[in-house]
Amino acid sequence: MNDVVLKQPSRWQDYWALGKPRVVVVMLVCALVGALLARPVLPDLGQLTLAMLGIALASMGAAAFNHLLDQRFDQLMARTRRRPFAQQRLSTWQVSLYASALSLSGVFLLAWLINPLTAMLTAASLLGYALVYTAFLKHATPQNITIGGLAGAAPPLLGWTAVTGQLEGNAVLLVLIIFAWTPAHFWVLAIHRCEEYRHAGVPMLPVTHGDAFTRLQVWLYAWLTVAVTLLPFVTAMSCWLYLLLLLPLNARWIWFNWRVYRHRHDVKAPMQAFWFSIRYILWLFGALLLDHFVRF
Numbered sequence: 001m002n003d004v005v006l007k008q009p010s011r012w013q014d015y016w017a018l019g020k021p022r023v024v025v026v027m028l029v030c031a032l033v034g035a036l037l038a039r040p041v042l043p044d045l046g047q048l049t050l051a052m053l054g055i056a057l058a059s060m061g062a063a064a065f066n067h068l069l070d071q072r073f074d075q076l077m078a079r080t081r082r083r084p085f086a087q088q089r090l091s092t093w094q095v096s097l098y099a100s101a102l103s104l105s106g107v108f109l110l111a112w113l114i115n116p117l118t119a120m121l122t123a124a125s126l127l128g129y130a131l132v133y134t135a136f137l138k139h140a141t142p143q144n145i146t147i148g149g150l151a152g153a154a155p156p157l158l159g160w161t162a163v164t165g166q167l168e169g170n171a172v173l174l175v176l177i178i179f180a181w182t183p184a185h186f187w188v189l190a191i192h193r194c195e196e197y198r199h200a201g202v203p204m205l206p207v208t209h210g211d212a213f214t215r216l217q218v219w220l221y222a223w224l225t226v227a228v229t230l231l232p233f234v235t236a237m238s239c240w241l242y243l244l245l246l247l248p249l250n251a252r253w254i255w256f257n258w259r260v261y262r263h264r265h266d267v268k269a270p271m272q273a274f275w276f277s278i279r280y281i282l283w284l285f286g287a288l289l290l291d292h293f294v295r296f
């Protein structure tokens with residue numbers, strides 16, 4: 001018998017998937033590093049755990065709203081069509097309630113037990129991703145992710161303000177790193193999935209401006225990312241260990257993105273660069289953390 005019977009995910013697995021848990025885990029790592037870099041000494045572990053919980057709940061709520069608002073587009077793309085709401089395994093009511101419950105509990109937890117600034121910034125990121133990006137920018141302009149990327153870049157700032165209760169320049173530097181990294185992170189995936197985005201009518205850069213132009217943008221943003229990652233060293237927020245770890249990491253980053261730019265016929269290059277982008281951001285924040293604690 002050739003038929004493969006795919007096992008349906010359980011209800012819990014469906015709810016879990018709505019929160020884009022793998023993306024949120026990486027965001028939480030960035031938030032945690034932001035929190036640990038904020039002061040020379042370790043923050044209170046109880047407060048830190050609560051802050052991470054609040055940020056996680058709000059991020060997963062934002063992701064669930066993204067599923068809710070993008071159902072029609074998710075149904076049109078092979079990458080997303082098996083999502084629980086795209087397949088109508090969960091109802092509009094269930095997803096709306098779940099997204100609202102996660103978002104509100106996350107923001108209220110931060111407002112009540114952490115501080116109002118972190119709650120406000122988290123609420124702004126949540127709305128930035130769920131509403132501004134998903135409901136508007138994503139379907140309006142090929143610059144959707146350069147602008148919308150600000151919401152996804154917020155986690156280190158959220159971690160930082162959770163510890164300090166105030167906005168500080170070094171926290172903004174960490175945001176800038178993710179902000180500069182996002183276009184190269186995403187456009188390589190968009191190059192690989194260009195026909196799906198075209199079919200769904202989503203104006204991603206390779207759809208509107210073509211493959212060659214997008215590869216050039218990836219290459220330029222890769223260099224912008226390199227420049228921004230040097231800022232923590234230039235401003236003396238980080239030291240020589242960070243720089244030492246950064247150099248081979250950036251060399252790999254440039255190499256992966258160079259292949260995207262120059263080896264247009266290498267069909268594997270964009271997705272290899274995409275998966276490396278995730279390892280890159282994790283290693284980078286790991287390097288910032290290591291440098292911080294080796295010094296103090």
Ligand code: HEM
Nearest residue numbers: 022023026027030079145148149152153178182186278281
């Ligand atoms: C607006 C900004 C961003 C856009 C448009 C974007 C886009 C995407 C897309 C389309 C995927 C594929 C998801 C899938 O196949 O289900 C993805 C995966 C991923 N993104 Fe991003 N991303 C953004 C920001 C971020 C940020 C800030 C982080 C973390 C700091 C991040 C971490 C990840 C991770 C870890 C994955 C892999 C998920 C998996 O294993 O399935 N992304 N991103």
Ligand SMILES: CC(C)=CCC/C(C)=C/CC/C(C)=C/COP(=O)(O)OP(=O)(O)O
Nearest residue numbers: 023058059062063122125126129151152155
């Ligand atoms: C509070 C806070 C920090 C909020 C940020 C929340 C969050 C989960 C951001 C994720 C960024 C992301 C994966 C964008 C892709 O969306 P897409 O709709 O383009 O991708 P898709 O087609 O895979 O859904």
